[in-house]
Amino acid sequence: MKSTSLTDAISLIPNGSRIFVHGGAATPNALLRELVLQANQKSDLTMIHLHTEGPAEYAQPQYSNTFRVINLFVGSNVRKQMDYKHIDYLPCFLSEIPGLFLSEQCPLDVALLHVSPPDRFGYCSLGVSADVAVAAASRSEILIAQVNSKMPRLHGDGLIHKSQFHAMVEMDEELPQLKSPVPSKSVQKIGRFVAELIEDGSTLQMGIGSIPDAVTRELTQHKDLGLHSEMWSDGALRLIQNGVINNSLKKIHPGKSVSTFLLGSKELYDFVDDNPSVLNLAVDYVNNPINIARNPKVVAINSAVEVDLTGQVCADSVGHKI
Numbered sequence: 001m002k003s004t005s006l007t008d009a010i011s012l013i014p015n016g017s018r019i020f021v022h023g024g025a026a027t028p029n030a031l032l033r034e035l036v037l038q039a040n041q042k043s044d045l046t047m048i049h050l051h052t053e054g055p056a057e058y059a060q061p062q063y064s065n066t067f068r069v070i071n072l073f074v075g076s077n078v079r080k081q082m083d084y085k086h087i088d089y090l091p092c093f094l095s096e097i098p099g100l101f102l103s104e105q106c107p108l109d110v111a112l113l114h115v116s117p118p119d120r121f122g123y124c125s126l127g128v129s130a131d132v133a134v135a136a137a138s139r140s141e142i143l144i145a146q147v148n149s150k151m152p153r154l155h156g157d158g159l160i161h162k163s164q165f166h167a168m169v170e171m172d173e174e175l176p177q178l179k180s181p182v183p184s185k186s187v188q189k190i191g192r193f194v195a196e197l198i199e200d201g202s203t204l205q206m207g208i209g210s211i212p213d214a215v216t217r218e219l220t221q222h223k224d225l226g227l228h229s230e231m232w233s234d235g236a237l238r239l240i241q242n243g244v245i246n247n248s249l250k251k252i253h254p255g256k257s258v259s260t261f262l263l264g265s266k267e268l269y270d271f272v273d274d275n276p277s278v279l280n281l282a283v284d285y286v287n288n289p290i291n292i293a294r295n296p297k298v299v300a301i302n303s304a305v306e307v308d309l310t311g312q313v314c315a316d317s318v319g320h321k322i
């Protein structure tokens with residue numbers, strides 16, 4: 001497959017298409033910008049995605065005659081638009097989303113992907129986001145890729161041969177980065193309390209935010225930790241570089257730090273590029289409770305926004321606000 005122009009690539013999308021958009025730091029913003037530019041030539045398009053990075057202009061009300069948006073995760077770039085009638089939220093466990101695609105309960109016509117250049121065998125990598133993109137790519141009739149030399153090539157599930165793409169657009173851009181927050185004194189104290197509960201040899205799952213990051217700062221004296229998590233960022237990277245996370249006691253994928261997507265600094269992206277000690281796998285495998293339970297002393301470290309008097313924890317909404 002030869003490289004084509006943005007205009008020609010986006011022109012391949014038929015009216016009435018259901019479009020999967022690669023997410024996180026792999027958001028194909030060059031393709032999305034061109035799609036918005038062609039909005040007056042398109043109709044009845046449905047955008048389906050997890051959290052994306054970038055302006056998400058297609059979600060703005062002026063484009064509501066062209067685009068409907070189905071969020072599988074509500075990111076900050078679409079949160080203010082959630083009250084508009086063309087914006088929907090489909091609540092679902094992350095691990096179950098690939099099943100929606102594979103069973104065609106949530107059918108897809110087009111996948112807009114962000115990949116590394118092909119290797120000498122012709123395979124591109126889905127880079128920092130394998131998550132649900134592996135299943136989405138397998139069920140979409142039309143695959144359109146932004147090919148970016150700055151996208152790291154990760155070992156694992158996210159390999160697609162160049163012959164499978166209907167259009168490939170070469171467009172280099174820096175990947176979106178997430179800076180580690182500077183923890184407040186109260187957050188530091190929480191981090192210390194949580195770190196004291198974690199035993200040597202534990203396998204960690206980490207969420208995103210100031211609390212999980214603060215916990216990683218307090219784990220520097222721990223030993224033989226493992227990592228099996230849907231995502232991780234620079235906090236885990238520091239522990240890997242210092243040898244605290246070495247994955248030596250894990251029962252599945254020993255010696256490997258397992259993820260489904262990554263979001264962090266350029267240092268993180270450089271570290272995982274072609275790194276055989278990092279596996280980026282599909283989320284229906286990584287988040288499968290059966291696979292999680294095979295590892296020793298699993299500890300999940302996440303933030304919450306609400307806890308009720310019965311102990312129920314909510315991490316995705318405050319009252320009616322998602």
